[in-house]
Amino acid sequence: MDRHGIIRLGKGEALSDALRGGIVALGNFDGFHLGHQAVVGRAVERARAEGRPALVATFDPHPMRFFKPDSPWFRLSTLEQRAELMQAAGVDAMLVFAFDAELAALSAEAFVTSRLVQEIGAAGVVTGADFTFGKARSGDVSLLAALGQAHGFSADTVGAVTYEGGTVSSTRIRAALREGRPRDAARLLTRPFTIRGEVRHGDKLGREIGYPTANVDLGNYLRPAYGIYAVRVTLEDGRVFNGAANLGIRPSFDPPKELLEPYLFDFSGDLYGQTIDVALIDYLRPEAKFDTLEALKEQMAADCDRARKLLAR
Structure with a gap:
């Protein structure tokens, strides 16, 4: 783990015993806006209540960068910035999966068994309601819940957060910044x-x-x-x-x-x-x-x- 609390998970590399059995917020979390904060907040709350580690699991590079390497720059935060924000929110460590051809080819079930169960030993997983995973985004939150039941971890879903009549999203924040509205972006980011x-x-x-x-x-x-x-x-x-x-x-x-x-x-x-x-x-x-x-x-x-x-x- 580096000074930002980042752990880059390698192929077949298991998490330390001290961090296994945690409650894991799973997602990209670029920008760590109000919606992301709700997901991570739920994971931290559950972890504290159950006496477990509070973890965030994310991907680097962003899947969009992997599938569309020539797409315009879109990042709202670096990995280190996100990790610092996560630490301030009470997260014990941020786990980073390398998003490569091997990970992209995993079926939804294989992702759960190899990454969430074997590598992390998750006791619970928290995601946003629109979270997808696995090859061709074949897995959704209902499948995650079913797989959790089969493999012994809980799956918790946090609904979308709205602000001033619209859903808070990284897409909405990017639009505000591209249009020269940094204060509107700051309201959704909370900074x-x-x-x-x-x-x-x-x-x-x-x-x-x-x-x-x-x-x-x-x-x-x-x-x-x-x-x-x-x-x-x-x-x-x-x-x-x-x-x-x-x-x-x-x-x-x-x-x-x-x-x-x-x-x-x-x-x-x-x-x-x-x-x-x-x-x-x-x-x-x-x-x-x-x-x-x-x-x-x-x-x-x-x-x-x-x-x-x-x-x-």
Whole structure:
């Protein structure tokens, strides 16, 4: 188990005795939104009541990435971010199944017997009502319940969570982010959408115009609407700074380069090599191309002023 509480299950590798016989929340849990929290919360509640380990079992890579490797980036969280959120929710460990050709080929019954029974020794499994599993998604929650009865574990299903008239889902959150509505996404996530990445050396154009930025690669994250954001940045030492960030391809500069570039208010220092969390709080405007550096600097000053006011609310 690593420091995030992640255990990557290998082929034929059994779980430690201390974690066997747990109550397992099973699913992808990308973003760990309100609906996921309800499933994991039920597993933790049952585990505590029965004196058992509370576990989450998930998949990496995401099955969509395995079956459609060329699909656009869609992740709302990294594995490490999810594990940290799970720990905060009371989970003892997050188990990760490698989603590969072997796992994809398992029948629903074979997945239950080989992974849930033999590898994990689950005493109970909790899923969302729409959970499917096994080759060609042939298994559903009713089959899981029947297989649980046959193999000696309980199967618990948590219904969909609704918010403001709609079902909470990763799809709904992704749509909000792609449309430049980070506050709507945050309501469903229960926290701002946050991109974590290492600060890398860039071409230092921001520094030349008085706005030194931290250059962060977008990695496997969903691409939200390109534009300027009010952000809140957490450093490795726990300090938090408000700021404004460009997320996109910087149309005023050549060559175009896709980056997240936060400018931290009231900060001075060297961030190179640090891993930082950049939380998108408000969308200010789309990206734009400026004819002169002076016009760009004037707009950046206006963006920073507006971001300060929004973040001070």
